[in-house]
Amino acid sequence: MRISELAESTGVALATVKYYLREGLLMPGEATSRTRAEYDDRHVQRVRLIRALIESGGLGIAGVRSVVSALEDPPGSPHELLGVAHRAVPPPVPADPVDAEVRDLLAHLGWDRCHPSPLAGSLTRAIADARAAGIPLALESLRRYAEGAQELARVDVDVATAAPSPEEALHAVVVGTVMLEPVIATLRRLAQEVVSAEALGVISPE
Amino acid sequence: MRISELAESTGVALATVKYYLREGLLMPGEATSRTRAEYDDRHVQRVRLIRALIESGGLGIAGVRSVVSALEDPPGSPHELLGVAHRAVPPPVPADPVDAEVRDLLAHLGWDRCHPSPLAGSLTRAIADARAAGIPLALESLRRYAEGAQELARVDVDVATAAPSPEEALHAVVVGTVMLEPVIATLRRLAQEVVSAEALGVISPE
DSSP, rough: OOOOHHHHHHTTTTTHHHHHTTTSSSSSESSSSOOOOEHHHHHHHHHOOOOHHHTTTTOOHHHHHHHHHHHHHHOOOOOHHHHHHHHHOOSSSSSOOOHHHHHHHHHHHGGGGGGGOOOOHHHHHHHHHHHHOOEEEEHHHHHHHHHHHHHHHHHHHHHHHHHHHHSHHHHHHHHHHHHHHHHHHHHHHHHHHHHHHTTTSSSSOO | OHHHHHHHHOOOHHHHHHHHHTTSSSOOOEEEEHHHEOOOOOHEEEEEEHHHHHHHTOHHHHHHHHHHHHHSSSOOSSHHHHHHHHHHHSSSSOOOOHHHHHHHHHHHTGGGGGOOHHHHHHHHHHHHHHHHHTTTOOOHHHHHHHHHHHHHHHHHHHHHOOOSHHHHHHHHHHHHHHHHHHHHHHHHHHHHHHHHHTTTTOOOOO
């Protein structure tokens, strides 16, 4: 298809598709003449991916470029895959130096069995930010949030493990990490309404 | 304290504090002369809250204004509290019309026992966006994510219920909904590393 058809079939403005090309986020089409190139399904998928990462995932151009490079250059072993994925996706908040509370929490959870993750610093910062905003966030609550998060991570890993190829596993992890955050955030708020209505006796427990 | 001390003790630039005042996000100090006003601890807390909502929570000025108004005008009954909280906080993604899959999912979970929530439309949109980005998101995975999200919501509701006053419960829900998203997102990624290393046999299960 031509670039105008690529724009039309993805619902993305032609100028925006050209911008993705210039920024190197979208791979070039196959040149058929000096001024024309042919695009295919891979381009349609890539345009949809870029758009979703920006609009729903909230990534900037640099974040999208990082995700796209990881997809184009997947690591050799599945063990490295998650590290590549996590480095590709910008952390939810920048990292602070890891503090003793987070070190103890990770040890308590048995999460210190992996090599030290740069995400431990982001956790330190996210907890400090929540407390600065007046959320006390007791250690017991943190542990319970971590257990809930582990349930979510089991689904993530099961989905990635079921992928038919390393490329698709990488796609599931890199893209799923970002794109499922709004799904999970929305589910959490919907669940708050039900759990709260039960706690207040407005509806009966199932 | 003077406005310059308020800026200093919160680490926020004086011009930014004045901007918060002009935008009505920060309540005025008590005027002590035609050109001076006195600020107290409530102002320190409010400046920290605004900063955290913008920087870590990712809210815009309109979102912050909405959260702050909800805190200043709490609802009469605890049952209304969560509705006010959820209307105050911008949804993770805008709402689409609710589709049959989301309606069935909510019914399966027993989450349709509450009045229809505008968040059901946001869930429809977030799922469509994830699929457009190439994440298949089978119904079974959605159900498991919903169960994990319900665990998180139980912690949220327990913390809000334990708050000593309706104002503090509202603060816990409104501010916690936004400010704990980065905490949960970071915990999920840390958990992915452990669960994945266990699944690949790189570390032994505990």
